Amino acid sequence: MLEHRPTPLTSGALSDFSTAPSLEGRNQMSRITIRHNRQLGTLVYGTCRGMTGIGKALTEWPCNFRGSENLPDDEELGDPFWYLPHSRRRRADTYKIDAAVARLRELGHEVDVEIDDTTPAVDFAGFMEEKYDRASDRAAYQQYMARREFWTSDTIRAANQRTYDMLNGQPILVGHHSEHRHRRLLDRLWQREGKAWALYDKAKHRIDRATAAANFRAYKETQAPRSAASSASKPISAESARHWKSMATGGRITSWRSRAPRSWKNSRKSTTGGASSTRRVCMSGVRTISRWGTSSRGLTEAGTRSLGSIRSR
Known part of the structure; x- marks a missing residue:
C-alpha cells in the first residue's frame, strides 16, 4: 500500500502565505481611498474581498458598487477591488460617493476622496x-x-x-x-x-x-468630412432660416400665414356651411387650414395624403 507523504513547503511558498491577508487583518480598520477620474472611473482602494461589512455597505442602494479582480492597480494605493459601474468618461456621481463615504465611516474606516473631473480621459x-x-x-x-x-x-x-x-x-x-x-x-x-x-x-x-x-x-476618414463640408456649404432657405431664428429667440409662430408656403395663399378654396377651408398636399402630409367659421380648428396634421384640393367636412 502506497503511503502519501506531503510535499514540504519551499521558502517561496512560505513567503506567499506570509503576504496573504489573514482573516484578522481583514477585520481590522483600514484607510480607504475613493478616487475618481474620467479615464478609470470611480475605484475604491485599500479594500479586498471579504472585509467585514464593506461589501454590504458598498453594494446596497444607493451606492451600487461592484467587485472585480481585473481592475488596474495603482503604484501608491495598490490594487482596487470595488468600482462604480458606468463611471468612466463621466462626471463623478457625488451622490453615490457621499453615500459610500458615510457608510464606510460608520464602520470606523478612515476614508479619503479624490475627484478629478477636469482632465479628459483621452484626446x-x-x-x-x-x-x-x-x-x-x-x-x-x-x-x-x-x-x-x-x-x-x-x-x-x-x-x-x-x-x-x-x-x-x-x-x-x-x-x-x-x-x-x-x-x-x-x-x-x-x-x-x-x-x-x-x-x-x-x-x-x-x-x-x-x-x-x-x-x-x-468612412470616418473619407466620407464623413466630405458630408460635413457639403452640409456646411449648402444654402439655407428663407423659410428654414426664419424657423430656426424663432427657435433660437424662444418665440412662437402663431399665424398660419407665416408658416404656410406662398402657394397655399393663392390656392383654390371651397366654401361649406359658411366656413372656408383649404386642404393641400405638403411634404409632411395633408394640412387643413380653416380661415374662419364656427367649425374652425386651426392648423392640424393628418396622417393620410391627398392629391389636389378636396372639400373638407
Whole structure:
C-alpha cells in the first residue's frame, strides 16, 4: 500500500502565505481611498474581498458598487477591488460617493476622496483609435457568428434532406397506424426547415454588420468630412432660416400665414356651411387650414395624403 507523504513547503511558498491577508487583518480598520477620474472611473482602494461589512455597505442602494479582480492597480494605493459601474468618461456621481463615504465611516474606516473631473480621459485622436479598435473587434465577432450560423443552417437543411430522401415520396396513409407518426415527422421537418432559413437570414444580417464595421474607419476618414463640408456649404432657405431664428429667440409662430408656403395663399378654396377651408398636399402630409367659421380648428396634421384640393367636412 502506497503511503502519501506531503510535499514540504519551499521558502517561496512560505513567503506567499506570509503576504496573504489573514482573516484578522481583514477585520481590522483600514484607510480607504475613493478616487475618481474620467479615464478609470470611480475605484475604491485599500479594500479586498471579504472585509467585514464593506461589501454590504458598498453594494446596497444607493451606492451600487461592484467587485472585480481585473481592475488596474495603482503604484501608491495598490490594487482596487470595488468600482462604480458606468463611471468612466463621466462626471463623478457625488451622490453615490457621499453615500459610500458615510457608510464606510460608520464602520470606523478612515476614508479619503479624490475627484478629478477636469482632465479628459483621452484626446480626440486616442478616442477615435479606440472606436476603430472596437469596430475591428466587432467586425471579427460578426464574421465568426455568421460562419457559425451558416454552418448550423446548412447542417439542419442537410439532415432534413436525408430524411426526405428516406421517405422517398411516401404519402401519408390515412387510417394506418403510421399516420400520426408520419404527420409528426413532417411537422418536425417543417419546423427545422423554418429554423434553418431563419438562421440563414440572421447570418446574412451579420455579414452586413461585419461589412459596415470593417468600413467604419474608411468612412470616418473619407466620407464623413466630405458630408460635413457639403452640409456646411449648402444654402439655407428663407423659410428654414426664419424657423430656426424663432427657435433660437424662444418665440412662437402663431399665424398660419407665416408658416404656410406662398402657394397655399393663392390656392383654390371651397366654401361649406359658411366656413372656408383649404386642404393641400405638403411634404409632411395633408394640412387643413380653416380661415374662419364656427367649425374652425386651426392648423392640424393628418396622417393620410391627398392629391389636389378636396372639400373638407
